Amino acid sequence: xxxxxxxxxxxxxxxxxxxxxxxxxxxxxxxxxxxxxxxxxxxxxxxxxxxxxxxxxxxxxxxxxxxxxxxxxxxxxxxxxxxxxxxxxxxxxxxxxxxxxxxxxxxxxxxxxxxxxxxxxxxxxxxxxxxxxxxxxxxxxxxxxxxxxxxxxxxxxxxxxxxxxxxxxxxxxxxxxxxxxxxxxxxxxxxxxxxxxxxxxxxxxxxxxxxxxxxxxxxxxxxxxxxxxxxxxxxxxxxxxx
Amino acid sequence: xxxxxxxxxxxxxxxxxxxxxxxxxxxxxxxxxxxxxxxxxxxxxxxxxxxxxxxxxxxxxxxxxxxxxxxxxxxxxxxxxxxxxxxxxxxxxxxxxxxxxxxxxxxxxxxxxxxxxxxxxxxxxxxxxxxxxxxxxxxxxxxxxxxxxxxxxxxxxxxxxxxxxxxxxxxxxxxxxxxxxxxxxxxxxxxxxxxxxxxxxxxxxxxxxxxxxxxxxxxxxxxxxxxxxxxxxxxxxxxxxxxxxxxxxxxxxxxxxxxxxxxxxxxxxxxxxxxxxxx
Numbered sequence: 001x002x003x004x005x006x007x008x009x010x011x012x013x014x015x016x017x018x019x020x021x022x023x024x025x026x027x028x029x030x031x032x033x034x035x036x037x038x039x040x041x042x043x044x045x046x047x048x049x050x051x052x053x054x055x056x057x058x059x060x061x062x063x064x065x066x067x068x069x070x071x072x073x074x075x076x077x078x079x080x081x082x083x084x085x086x087x088x089x090x091x092x093x094x095x096x097x098x099x100x101x102x103x104x105x106x107x108x109x110x111x112x113x114x115x116x117x118x119x120x121x122x123x124x125x126x127x128x129x130x131x132x133x134x135x136x137x138x139x140x141x142x143x144x145x146x147x148x149x150x151x152x153x154x155x156x157x158x159x160x161x162x163x164x165x166x167x168x169x170x171x172x173x174x175x176x177x178x179x180x181x182x183x184x185x186x187x188x189x190x191x192x193x194x195x196x197x198x199x200x201x202x203x204x205x206x207x208x209x210x211x212x213x214x215x216x217x218x219x220x221x222x223x224x225x226x227x228x229x230x231x232x233x234x235x236x237x238x239x240x241x242x
Numbered sequence: 243x244x245x246x247x248x249x250x251x252x253x254x255x256x257x258x259x260x261x262x263x264x265x266x267x268x269x270x271x272x273x274x275x276x277x278x279x280x281x282x283x284x285x286x287x288x289x290x291x292x293x294x295x296x297x298x299x300x301x302x303x304x305x306x307x308x309x310x311x312x313x314x315x316x317x318x319x320x321x322x323x324x325x326x327x328x329x330x331x332x333x334x335x336x337x338x339x340x341x342x343x344x345x346x347x348x349x350x351x352x353x354x355x356x357x358x359x360x361x362x363x364x365x366x367x368x369x370x371x372x373x374x375x376x377x378x379x380x381x382x383x384x385x386x387x388x389x390x391x392x393x394x395x396x397x398x399x400x401x402x403x404x405x406x407x408x409x410x411x412x413x414x415x416x417x418x419x420x421x422x423x424x425x426x427x428x429x430x431x432x433x434x435x436x437x438x439x440x441x442x443x444x445x446x447x448x449x450x451x452x453x454x455x456x457x458x459x460x461x462x463x464x465x466x467x468x469x470x471x472x473x474x475x476x477x478x479x480x481x482x483x484x485x486x487x488x489x490x491x492x493x494x495x496x497x498x499x500x501x502x503x504x505x506x507x508x509x510x511x512x513x514x515x516x517x518x519x520x521x
Binding site for chain 1 (some may be wrong): 347366368
């Protein structure tokens with residue numbers, strides 16, 4: 001029986017499919033397992049970091065040096081696909097990790113914008129949301145950190161030139177923005193989830209086809225890699241409980 | 243040759259209320275904490291702090307030393323949200339200039355290169371432009387005609403950084419994996435003060451690329467063994483996670499009373515006592 005966390009790992013891994021020789025920057029446990037699964041299987045050319053200043057192979061051995069200043073150059077050079085978290089995300093893919101409430105005097109101060117503004121204008125940026133709810137998927141984010149499609153379009157050609165938000169993966173399903181007006185669309189449901197459930201947990205109307213497919217099943221080898229090689233301690237289940 | 247060694251108190255004696263102060267390191271990593279602690283003991287206040295923020299920001303915010311903060315984030319890394327920074331922000335205790343990580347870096351580079359600004363493809367379309375209404379854009383003078391954010395130079399009155407080794411002349415060496423932006427902080431400031439784990443007579447057979455900070459950009463050198471505590475200063479030591487957790491969960495007056503009442507030596511000894519009690 002494949003667990004919900006394992007479908008999430010697969011969906012995250014598929015985000016880096018056919019990306020070629022770029023840095024996979026996963027933020028969060030499930031995306032980190034997904035990036036390693038992608039590199040072990042269908043995307044062997046991916047670059048990975050140790051989470052600090054090194055580029056590492058699957059065995060953890062260094063193959064390059066990537067301190068923050070060079071990491072930022074990799075962002076602006078575009079040879080990177082990051083999967084960020086989101087405290088809030090709206091239908092056009094605007095993301096907030098800075099604060100909740102009025103910026104002048106927030107009710108909850110969070111991290112700050114971090115690199116979300118530069119990421120979204122320069123390299124493909126996907127999002128991972130471990131707990132899909134109306135608190136996260138909101139009508140309007142309180143602070144635009146990661147730039148969504150409507151905000152990029154309003155800011156002009158320099159903002160849209162390299163702007164791309166390929167995927168959003170949550171514990172309920174997979175989403176993209178491949179609609180005529182770039183609003184979020186339900187691409188697949190993790191098995192056991194209904195489209196109504198997803199819509200109920202989302203604070204704006206989701207685009208979706210009449211028949212939404214399920215997130216793909218893992219191969220036997222993918223399951224073995226997740227369970228025995230990449231995450232034998234089951235850290236994935238802590239981020240997405242069964 | 244000029245011997246630039248001084249004490250943390252000497253450094254703080256050269257700082258004034260109202261100054262713009264850059265602090266090196268990143269998050270809860272290689273922060274010049276002994277110098278920050280000396281600053282906490284002084285009456286210097288009303289500071290504009292420029293930092294990739296960690297507990298340096300949390301401590302200064304809790305002590306009411308900050309008038310304005312320039313940052314892209316404040317975090318303790320293993321504890322994602324900095325509690326004292328959050329508390330101060332949520333009561334509107336200081337002004338904030340919130341910019342993106344790359345914008346911040348280009349601001350340092352502009353200052354180090356004596357340029358008024360540098361163009362960056364970041365910030366456009368985000369609320370960084372809304373919350374920093376003074377930010378301007380610049381149009382490429384070439385055929386592309388693209389528009390970028392003109393990130394203003396982050397010029398500072400003084401910078402504080404911490405490295406693994408330094409000599410008396412002000413040359414600083416880092417031995418960890420990441421230089422962060424410490425050399426840029428020094429070059430972007432009118433005065434820079436480098437604290438170090440160990441003062442050395444020379445750097446022996448050191449890999450030359452580890453000699454990060456150059457003496458022409460340094461005003462003072464301070465030997466402060468364990469001076470980055472409780473942030474990490476690898477390979478000399480990792481972050482003191484247990485103590486960081488204590489910092490993040492103890493009410494500020496209680497923490498300050500136990501650990502910050504005396505000088506650096508009494509801080510280090512209070513930390514040691516706390517560890518012995520909790521061993």
